[in-house]
Amino acid sequence: MSNPYFVLNLQGLKRQDEDQVTGFCFEHGAAGIHEDLKFIQEFDHYEPKTVYDDELKLKVYFESSPPEDFLPLLVAAFPGVVAEINQEESQDWLELWKKGFKAFALTGDIWVVPSWLETPADAKKSIRIDPGLAFGTGTHETTQLAADMMAKHCTFQGQSVLDVGTGTGILAILAEHLGARLVEATEIVDLAREVAKENLQLNQAKNIKVHDMQIQQLDGVFDVVIANIIDGVLIELREQLEARLADDGVLIMTGIWHERWPHFDQHFLQKTKLKKVERFQNGDWLGVILRP
Ligand SMILES: C[S@@+](CC[C@H](N)C(=O)[O-])C[C@H]1O[C@@H](n2cnc3c(N)ncnc32)[C@H](O)[C@@H]1O
Numbered sequence: 001m002s003n004p005y006f007v008l009n010l011q012g013l014k015r016q017d018e019d020q021v022t023g024f025c026f027e028h029g030a031a032g033i034h035e036d037l038k039f040i041q042e043f044d045h046y047e048p049k050t051v052y053d054d055e056l057k058l059k060v061y062f063e064s065s066p067p068e069d070f071l072p073l074l075v076a077a078f079p080g081v082v083a084e085i086n087q088e089e090s091q092d093w094l095e096l097w098k099k100g101f102k103a104f105a106l107t108g109d110i111w112v113v114p115s116w117l118e119t120p121a122d123a124k125k126s127i128r129i130d131p132g133l134a135f136g137t138g139t140h141e142t143t144q145l146a147a148d149m150m151a152k153h154c155t156f157q158g159q160s161v162l163d164v165g166t167g168t169g170i171l172a173i174l175a176e177h178l179g180a181r182l183v184e185a186t187e188i189v190d191l192a193r194e195v196a197k198e199n200l201q202l203n204q205a206k207n208i209k210v211h212d213m214q215i216q217q218l219d220g221v222f223d224v225v226i227a228n229i230i231d232g233v234l235i236e237l238r239e240q241l242e243a244r245l246a247d248d249g250v251l252i253m254t255g256i257w258h259e260r261w262p263h264f265d266q267h268f269l270q271k272t273k274l275k276k277v278e279r280f281q282n283g284d285w286l287g288v289i290l291r292p
Pocket of ligand 1: 135165170186188214215229233
């Protein structure tokens with residue numbers, strides 16, 4: 001079902017007028033206001049930083065056509081503003097996105113199957129995923145790189161595994177398919193932990209536990225430690241990752257942006273006693289396998 005609504009694109013506004021402009025629009029019946037912000041992700045912070053331009057560009061939403069005097073009053077109050085109005089049809093974006101998300105082979109004959117679709121006949125094993133708002137549909141290059149490194153270059157049969165930054169739980173579930181006897185997982189985003197726990201149920205995973213604790217609070221060591229997280233965070237977590245690795249364990253990491261390899265090399269690889277076994281690449285992303 002779709003309903004028409006009106007979008008007013010405003011350009012040429014000054015950043016310092018932001019509060020007045022938004023107040024003015026709401027006073028004249030706007031139902032919502034949106035600004036496309038730019039972000040940068042710095043080396044050593046997972047959370048991106050917002051970059052504010054001097055020029056303010058807004059999309060102002062109205063449920064019906066704005067009042068007739070709205071535009072003349074706006075231009076008078078904010079000289080230089082350029083306004084364009086369009087009528088649009090509302091869509092159920094989540095439903096649209098779901099239609100585009102198809103089952104696919106993640107690695108070998110292990111498939112990712114959206115929870116709302118039937119498992120295809122070719123899928124000998126499947127990871128059923130409802131991603132919600134968590135990272136880990138399996139379509140990202142880093143997840144695919146991690147999956148290939150796990151399935152093609154490591155042994156999981158009978159191993160204990162720690163998945164740091166589990167997102168939807170996709171790699172934890174893959175580890176169980178590959179024969180892990182026990183998988184523990186951590187995730188800093190509360191909502192993602194809930195999504196991961198639901199996906200464990202969906203997959204009837206018996207040997208996986210998603211912790212509410214973070215890696216710093218965990219004890220014990222694991223035969224395999226996996227972390228697909230942006231490189232700066234891997235650097236921050238280096239000592240914790242090392243501490244959770246068994247003496248003959250294997251550490252699998254992806255999420256290293258190719259341009260930041262020298263930085264990662266300097267701040268992780270040259271500081272660790274672990275030895276680099278092999279480096280892998282998928283698109284612009286790199287991964288490494290390390291062993292004691
Ligand atoms: C690139 S996603 C990987 C998700 C999933 N493992 C995959 O491979 O598709 C990285 C995940 O790590 C989480 N994360 C970031 N920093 C973390 C930390 N210090 N400890 C645990 N999880 C973290 C993020 O919230 C995100 O869900």
